[in-house]
Amino acid sequence: MEKFAHLRHLEITNQCELVVQLNMVFQDIHIDEEIHSVRNIEDTLGSLRTHTRNKLIKIITDKSAETKDQSEISTYNIPILFKRKLKHSKVLSDDISLKTLLLEDLGKTVVVIFDQEFKLLVNPPLIKSINLPSILYATFSVQPLKFYGLFTDKSSSEFSWFRSKDKITWEKVGSAYDYPISEDDLGYYLKVVCIPVSQKKIRGSPVEIISPRPVQKFPELPRCPFEVRHEYTKDLLQTKDFRFVTYNILSNRYTELNDTFSYCPLEALAIDYRKQLILKELVGYNADIICLQEVDNREFNTYFNTKLADEGYISKYHRKGNNLTEGLLCAMKKSRYKLLSYQQLVYANAIHTKKMFAPLYSLLKKEQSLKNLFMKQSTSLQTTVLKCKEVKRIVVIGNTHLYYHPDATTVRLIQAYMATMYLSYVKERMEQEWKNFVVDVIFCGDFNSSPGGLVYKFLCEGTIPRDDEFHLYFSGNAQWNFTHKLNFISACGTPKYTNYTNDFKSCLDYIFIQRGEIEVKRVIPLPEEELEKYVGLPNEVYPSDHIALVCDLQFKQN
Known part of the structure; x- marks a missing residue:
């Protein structure tokens, strides 16, 4: 041999x-x-x-x-x-x-x-990591998690699925990357065997992984606290009014094989369970525009895109940094809006490739450690431009999820500043193209920044005071001025919680609108007292560690 x-x-x-x-x-x-x-x-x-x-x-x-x-x-x-x-x-x-x-x-x-x-x-192909979900539910498809290989072409690699009651005798049941779990698989362990293949068709050594638990029956969905919020959103808005949602739905990338949410039962942490609740929650808001963060690429392609389309939405999705397995989604009611454009700006790429950011990049290069940290991030801004069908308004929507690290305020500030620069640029371009329309900007997402912090202060006040510690990073560059003229206010104010886990509870999510152009008609109440019953989210009735922000907005008269 x-x-x-x-x-x-x-x-x-x-x-x-x-x-x-x-x-x-x-x-x-x-x-x-x-x-x-x-x-x-x-x-x-x-x-x-x-x-x-x-x-x-x-x-x-x-x-x-x-x-x-x-x-x-x-x-x-x-x-x-x-x-x-x-x-x-x-x-x-x-x-x-x-x-x-x-x-x-x-x-x-x-x-x-x-x-x-x-x-x-x-350089033969080698599988470095491969796993299966902790919980497998019948009637949902499954695929390998955290599949990573060296010199491996996933599309050429071979996958075989087996099932067994005792993990001794195995029956082959599938031969594709995905396996559709059926009711017949209840009580069976699943095993996937992968033979990696390179682009040059070299075959590597096979690897196999067995599910930690047998396939389970999907439970009946419970009544959830968000259904109380649905009492405020039964109506459909018209003409100048529209309902806006932003929501970090918690990527499966950060829940599987991670003990961060150990207080949540595995059955409720499984993405196949959580996505049912997320969709039910979103549909019940009857929103006109929905912005989501931490949307899994697979779940968008196999679930959310189709389900939201069934509800009358057009959905646009970008993987974070164009390379991660989770990203940003913007969905709009096609009966009320015409989609004019959509694109993604990756901050670390744009800062040295787009002319408008050249002075900022020159400044950043003078602080090498800060530059190195900034350039490593996949953080992105999704920009969607909509034309309203009922009134002469163009809406520029910025959707982002700023860098998370608690000690990286300066990175988030630069990202936020770049976002305001780019949104201002898109606004000006639309104003030139649609001269008889009013162009509005809405900037939303998970800003990983609490009220009163520098990012929030910058976005709402349009500047950063000269005596602020932020400027200590840029000694000798006193001529630089971090400002914007978008005149933002937080449509939902500063709730006590939008993120609620066992070790961190605060407001991190916002919907920023332009003062004087759009006004807030109603903010759908958040379940602040209800949250305090729990150690942290998610759990059986809250599908994410964040709470959706929902508000009814109105265009002011032209």
């Missing part, structure tokens, strides 16, 4: 790793180990051979501590060779760099350790 050795380029650390599964007997010592040798990509083949030999000596030493003379072991001849097998075998020179080795076609190269030969595969 052919044996393989794997040589991979570890791009993040710029290293080269050799992996060999060695199974042999050496002087009465049984070796059954996976050997990992790692060197810098600029090192030589000789360095890799020496490192691999030292690894083997360490293994033999550990296994023979009581029976062998340790000084004798260090002198053992452990032959390790790299050979090109053509018509005549040729031993590769120790002077070859590992970078060169990775770039060459090594289809005929073998690694020889003692008398065992291993065919060398360069």
